[in-house]
Amino acid sequence: MTLLRWMRRSRAVSTLRRGLWDDNPVYRQILGICSTLAVTNLLVNTFVMDLGLIFVTAMSSFTVSLLRDATPKRVRMMAQVLIIASYVILVDLTIKAFWPDISEALGPYVGLIITNCIIMGRCEAFAAKNPPGLSFLDGLGCGIGYSFVLLAIAFFRELLGFGTLFGYPVLPASMTRWTIMVMPPGAFFMLALALWLFRTIQKPRDV
């Protein structure tokens, strides 16, 4: 089988691609919006949030999937929250212990990862009914899909709002900064534009 044909047929690749593009959590499923609005005023904050989220989503989906047959239906959400919270705490402790400067700057955002509905959304919609390998890829794909949308938004918000990229000045000081880009209304506008842009690029679908 040619590589391309394998890629088209492989469930692993299609799972990954769905999270990245076809069913992107931000512009398709409209999940994880709160953090999208909150962290995207600076690229470095966005980047740390993205790494944390990719790790937690992939590992939580993997773990939920491993336990999916043992978990009684009535307590599945409790179990999911427990698993997700544990991973988030692990990430938080690791960053505090080994990168205290980053933790000082971005500590609150790390703790907020657990409130991101993408993680629980994928655990409930996919990991609860699929094997661990695919669930890990689903979590990974959704995490990366979320990340690239956020980085795109953050790129423009930081550039227009501060004139910097990752803290390095890029625009000349003479250009007026669009401070609104740094504040919540700017986030809403940019998110709406991103949604519009990506959905227009994608093939038209029902919803």
Place this chain on the structure above:
Amino acid sequence: MRESLYPVFYMVVLSAIFGAAVSTVAVATRARVEAGERARFRSHVLASFDVEVPEDPARLEVVWTQRVTEQTDGRGPYYVWIEDGKVRGYAFPFRGPGFWGPIEGVLAVVPSGDRILGISFTSHQETPGLGGRISEPWFRDQFRNLPLTIRGEDLPILDFVSRPPSAPHEVEAITGATQTSTRLARLLNRFLRELPRRPVFSGDAG
């Protein structure tokens, strides 16, 4: 009976397992985390004294033990900077309401208490890039050598203005961070008014 008990049993076991895993990591990293937090706080105190802060934690420890002693008076801890046998300054921790959460920091003054040596913010929850800019060197450097005089009952000791400062008691606020600047001004002025009453300056037992 067994069917309704199994979910409870399952959750107890799962909680125990994940709780144990998280606790193990917490205990294993506790020493590192505490050392890191202590080092960070000390670097803030040194920064407020305008002493160069070493990157290396071991060097930081040496600089700290050589130069700074922690004391307490009736109102809480403060830090004394001694160089060549002479007191060069005092640093006092402060805390007050900011915009999104409490702002905590350390403010250092000369031994006579009439000039600021520097300020450093140990924790705050202000918007990154806006109110969060209070942590940036350009903002903090404005406080160096500012006079601390009570100009009048109704006048603030430090005036936060929305343009470059034109008088010794003025500090330039952060554009776009009105709330953070206003609240910081209020909390600092309140703190500075109380400062002359600390025993090191007033001579009371405290």
